[in-house]
Amino acid sequence: MVRERAAGGSYPAIAGPRHEASVSRGEAWTDAAFRPFHIQAPQRSGTQDRKKVFMFEKIRIKEHMEVADINGQHVGTVDDVEDNRIKLTKSDAGDNMHHFISLDEVEKIDDNRVYLKASAVIPQGVKG
Template identity: 50%
Template sequence: MISADQIREHMEVRALDGAHVGTVDHLEGSSRIKLTKTDSPDGKHHLIPLDWVDHVDEHVHLTKSADDVARQWTVLN
């Protein structure tokens, strides 16, 4: 599992297919990444589990496709 300390604010989050999913706002607790609402298609924050992260370099790379991420993330109002 990826260590949460590897993930920083403003890092780009990319899906398995290379698509841009969002930008890290901050970590919610120790198990979820909160994405910025300003970079969201619906203008809302989204949460994704840290378990979806495959690896981190200059970007956060996920193990799911962009379609899967959009279907499964948690939307915050």
């Protein structure tokens, strides 16, 4: 790639085929005519971004954390995180069984409490 000096003075940092053609025709380089080439990173799909959030949330959710609805009302206590689900303790269930809540239902995590979204589906059998 040949770098030609513009009539006004300086050399361009990057020249592309469009600009080299204008120089060969004797046209001067201008700021308006010269635009550096930008290489953009490939866009990630929402699924990949959500997977990152899952991993981040899974790391932050620990055993014995309280699970609450959007209003702060107790729903249960974390027993474990399995796959993309929070496993609640049996002691918080009226039927003495483990119940699960999807990580999709998590709105935020503050201190030692997991808050669920307003639209979260709370499993039947959880005392709350």
